[in-house]
Amino acid sequence: MKTNRKVEMTDRRCDKLDGPDASSAAKEIEYSDVRVPRLKLMVSRSGRRTWYWRYVWRNAKEVIRIGEFPGINVEQARRIAMEYGAQVDQGIDPKGEKKARMTMPTLEEFALNQYLPYAFVHKRSADDDAAKLRMYILPKMGKKLLCDITRHDVDMHRTAILKTHSKSTANRHHALIARMLALAVEWDILKLNPVVGLRKFRETADRGRYLAPEEIAKLLKALDSDDNVVGAAALKVLLFTGCRREEIAQARWENLDVERGLLKLPKTKSGKVRWVPLSPQAQEVIANLPDIQSEWIFPGRDPSRPINNLYKPFHRALRLAGIETAQDGKTGGGVRIHDLRHSFASNAVTAGLSLYTVQALLGHSTPTMTQRYAAFAGNTLHDAVALAAKTMLGAVEPVEA
Incomplete structure (x- = not known):
């Protein structure tokens, strides 16, 4: 009996192929598919049927197991072959590729075991990354092997985020996934980053929502009654200083100069160290904080870590004050935490402070970002332009006929 035969494979025919008989020295018979070169079906003496594919790699004969029939039918075996x-x-060795897949982590495994431990050491916004992964990304794509994530997967995820969030939020999800995959390439886990070349959504200019003085008074009163005393205090300091949320959330006692009323920000968005002058109101808030043994001025429930979630006390206070909220990062008429920074700046300009001074207070590296508050200067700018015009006209000599 021949041990290698060519067959026009069909599921019905494969089911009837014979293995070697009891008197044969062969342990199995190899049948070759006539349609797909080097696709083999091995039939053992016991009747077990297994697909293989033979090939040549770097001048050496190789064989790779596909799987058993009928679990893998003829058409599936042909497609895999x-x-x-x-x-x-x-130029890819399929056996090496198969072995690599067996050791390839899922997105969830990579995120929890490798990316987040790295991010908490190297990135100030690691808490935000962890929240995005836990709440949105991993429930959708966490079980996918890292090598199976496609550009289409990422595009569909950020498009879904866009249905309930702003373009900037969708872009941050895009950036997080892209960064994770880029690190996987750097760490020799992936060969290519599929997100490279995927353009982010074009964001429209967001001037934010500015709280009027009467709204600020209502908000402060609402914060006074909130059960989360530390969170409410952090929100007040945000309003009284114009700092960014993470700058205050990450503030440490060692960086507070009580005598001079200054707070040192060792890590800012620009990457530069910055000293923030604290208003008497901000100093009073900090002085009245509950006595909690922590290195952080605003500790979380676990005193060994800084406060993370300011959204809950913020939204509670807004509702109590009767001010519309902007949930989940959506833009529009509602108020977001970052709008406390906008409100500080707009009121500072309205009070007569120069844009240059406001730029310094906000820590803007260029006047471009600060320029958005020029419209709030009101009569200050009108008086200035009137003075400039008067000076200019007074300097012009009348023209003789």
Whole structure:
């Protein structure tokens, strides 16, 4: 009996192929598919049927197991064999690729075991990354192997985020996934980053929502009654200083100069160290904080870590004050935490402070970002332009006829 036969494979025919008889020295018979080169079906003496594909890699004969029939039928075996053939044509060893897949982590495994431990050491906004992963990204894509995540997957995820969030939030999800995949390439886990070349959504200029003085008074009163005393205090300091949320959330006692009323920000958005002058109101808030043994001025429930979630006390206070909220990062008429910074700046300009001074208070590296508050100067700018015009006209000599 021959041990290698060519067959026009069909599921019905494969089911009836014979293995070696009891008197044969062969342990199995190899049948070759006439349609797909080097696709083999091995039939053992016990009747077990297993698909294999033979190929040549770097002048050496290789064989890779596809799986058992009928779990993998003829059409599936042919498709897999042709995919292996395409890999060889592209200079990829399918056996090495299969082995790599067996050790490839899922997105969830990579995020929890490698990315987040790295991010908490190197990135100030690691808490935000952890929240995005836990609440949105991992429930959708966490079980996918890292190598199976496609540009389409990322595009569909950020498009879904866009239905309930702003373009800037969708872009931050895009950036987080792209950064994770880029690190996987750097760490020799992936060969290519599929997100490279995927353009972010074009964001429209967001001037934010500015709280009027009467709204600020209502908000402060609402914060006074909130059960989260530390969170409410952090929100007040944000309003009284114009700092960014993370700058205050990450503030440490060692960086507070009580005598001079200054707070040192060792890590800012620009990457530069900055000293923030604290108003008497901000100093009073900090002085009245509950006595909690922590290195952080505003500790979280776990005193060994800084406060993370200011959204809950903020939204509670807004509702109590009768001010519309902007939930989940959506833009519009509602108020967001970052709008406390906008409100500080707009009121500072309205009070007569120069844009240059406001730029320094906000820590803007260029006047471009500060320029958005020029419209709030009101009569100050009108008086200035009138003075400039008067001076200019007074300096012009009348023209003789």
